[in-house]
Amino acid sequence: MSFPVIDIYINKIEENAVQMQKMLKEKNIDLTAVVKGFAGDLKVFKAFQNAAVNSIADSRLQNIKKYREAGYQGEIMMLRIPMPSELEEAVKYIDTTLLSEIKTARAAAEAAVKANKEIKVIIMVDLGDRREGVLAENLQKLAAEIIKLDGLKLDGIGTNLGCFAGVLPDENNTKKLIELKHDLEEEFSLKLNRISAGNTATTILLNNHDLSSKINNLRIGEGILLGTDIINERLFKDLNHYNFRLRAEIIELQAKPSNPEGEMAFDGKGRNQILKDKGLRKRAIAAVGKQDIDYHGLYPLDKGIEVLGASSDHLILDLTDLKKELAVGDIITFKMNYSAMLRAMTSAYVEKNYLYK
Ligand SMILES: *Cc1c(COP(=O)(O)O)cnc(C)c1O
Numbered sequence: 012m013s014f015p016v017i018d019i020y021i022n023k024i025e026e027n028a029v030q031m032q033k034m035l036k037e038k039n040i041d042l043t044a045v046v047k048g049f050a051g052d053l054k055v056f057k058a059f060q061n062a063a064v065n066s067i068a069d070s071r072l073q074n075i076k077k078y079r080e081a082g083y084q085g086e087i088m089m090l091r092i093p094m095p096s097e098l099e100e101a102v103k104y105i106d107t108t109l110l111s112e113i114k115t116a117r118a119a120a121e122a123a124v125k126a127n128k129e130i131k132v133i134i135m136v137d138l139g140d141r142r143e144g145v146l147a148e149n150l151q152k153l154a155a156e157i158i159k160l161d162g163l164k165l166d167g168i169g170t171n172l173g174c175f176a177g178v179l180p181d182e183n184n185t186k187k188l189i190e191l192k193h194d195l196e197e198e199f200s201l202k203l204n205r206i207s208a209g210n211t212a213t214t215i216l217l218n219n220h221d222l223s224s225k226i227n228n229l230r231i232g233e234g235i236l237l238g239t240d241i242i243n244e245r246l247f248k249d250l251n252h253y254n255f256r257l258r259a260e261i262i263e264l265q266a267k268p269s270n271p272e273g274e275m276a277f278d279g280k281g282r283n284q285i286l287k288d289k290g291l292r293k294r295a296i297a298a299v300g301k302q303d304i305d306y307h308g309l310y311p312l313d314k315g316i317e318v319l320g321a322s323s324d325h326l327i328l329d330l331t332d333l334k335k336e337l338a339v340g341d342i343i344t345f346k347m348n349y350s351a352m353l354r355a356m357t358s359a360y361v362e363k364n365y366l367y368k
Contacts, residue, residue, distance in 0.1 A: 014260040014342065015299040016362040017355045019049075021058050023251035027235045028062035030249055034214075038223045043068050043088055045210070045232030048349060050356040051077045054365050068230055072097050075104050090230070092135065092143050098122040107131040109169060109207075111145050116157050123162030131166035132157055133207050136191060138184040142175040147191055154195055167205030167228070168192050173212045173242040180213040182222065189225045212242040233349050241348060253346035256312070257304060257355055259297035259326060261341050267294045269329075284320050293331040297343055300324035303358040308351030312344040 032042045043066040049055040051074030059067060060083060067083070069075050070091035078087065089108035093101055095118040101108075102122040110116055110132050123130045134153055137144030145153055150168070157165050170188050172180045185208065192206050209230035217223045233239060238250035246252050269289040275281040299321075306321035315333035318326070330337060337343070347355065355361045 012364070013362050014258060015297075015303060015355075015360070016258050016364050017347075017352075018256045018258065018364045018366055019052075019055060020251065020254040020256075020366050021054065022367050023254045024055065024236060025058035025062045027238055027250045027254070028059055028064055031231060031235050032062065032064065034217075034249070035229060038217055040217075040223065040226060041066060041228050043086070043207070043228055043230045044235060045069070045090060045230050046078075047071065047074070047090060048232050048236050048353050048356070050074070050353075052356060052363065053077060053081050054363075055356075056081065056083070066228075072101050072104070075101070079104050088133075088230070093119065099125070102126045102128055102130055105130065107133065107166065109133050109135050109143070110157070111135045111137075111143050111153070113153060113156050116153070116160060116163065120160035120162040129162060129164050132163050133167050133169045133205060134165070136168055136170050136188060138170045138172060138178075138187055140172045140174060140176050140178040142171060144170060147187065150191055151195065151198055154199065158199060158201075165201070165203065167203045167207055168195065169205070169207030169209070169228075169230075171209045171230075173210060177242065179242060180208065180216055182216070182219060185213070185216055185222050185226070189222070192225075211240050214240065214247075215243050215245075236352065237347075237349060239348070253310075255347050255352040255355070257299070257309065257345045257347055257351070257361075258342050259299040259345070261295050261337060261339050261343065262298045263294075263296040264330070264337065264339050265294060266291050268292070269294075289331075292329050293333075294319075295328040295330050295337070295343075297326040297328060298324070299326050299361075302354075303361050304347070304354050305350040308348030309345040310347070312346060316343065 035042050044059050044064045045068045047070045065085035068088035068090035086106045089105045092109050092111050095115050098118045099122045135144035172178050205228045206226045207228040208226045211231050211234040238247050238252040269292045300323045301321050302323055306318055309318050317329040320327050
């Protein structure tokens, strides 16, 4: 085995997918499993196929193609609002897309007609997080245009919260989404199939019957892959946690002063690391870096290890408070958050180790 390596608990992911579907089904909500977190790895994707997930979403066309080629026949949703330039190719593989731009809608319509297909559209509404989506006041105008386009079917509206500004899904913004759907249906005398909310953080609203009875589609990634809901700082009680773990090898272990020495760059601020003077510390370097992981999202399995920072290829650790003695060549294991997992799965330098128990 070569290091760094990421251990992936395939069965636990499958169990989570089954359990998440069940939890949502009890509230009459369809799951769209968001699979963008593992770089299109078909061995991980198999967990979703085995769990009989029948709607998935990914942001990257390269991944989407692979899933189709692996025989997946359920719904594929284009999760990132598409680039106009990728639509001609994308419509061959997808059933549904999120959208917020009229120019993109026209490109999607044209591509769909050419491919002899109808693509379902979910218009994204920005309810405050300030990532993708039209503002509520511009929704009707975009909807009116989309309804007119051949090749597209307006399937519903959706929103995404928590991802950019970190605005939490709550009763207010979710009620607003429900109202907007109602208004659209009145205005255009039509019935929309879906209110699509995302993401993992939105599951916190499921116990509110008023909301959960109206939302009928949830796009969920993190909850299934990691069993966590980082925005609401909780673990799902019935799910398996941290199903991706990193192991990295120690390449240096020496006592060093925690304080740097010498003139600091950038107006004396250095690289803005938090550098408390703690005297002489037991410092380790593990052979993994920013191109493999997001060090903020590494949680050492053993108590007493602190992650201090990273450069491209080095992870800097403080082992002073660790009970056991480690040496150069020993391995340290970390649980990972979404961001660390995403980067590790994307890095060609991290070996993938698939575990089935
Ligand atoms: C990533 C993403 C999701 C899923 O988010 P999780 O926090 O992983 O559940 C849902 N919707 C959109 C639009 C996304 O980009």
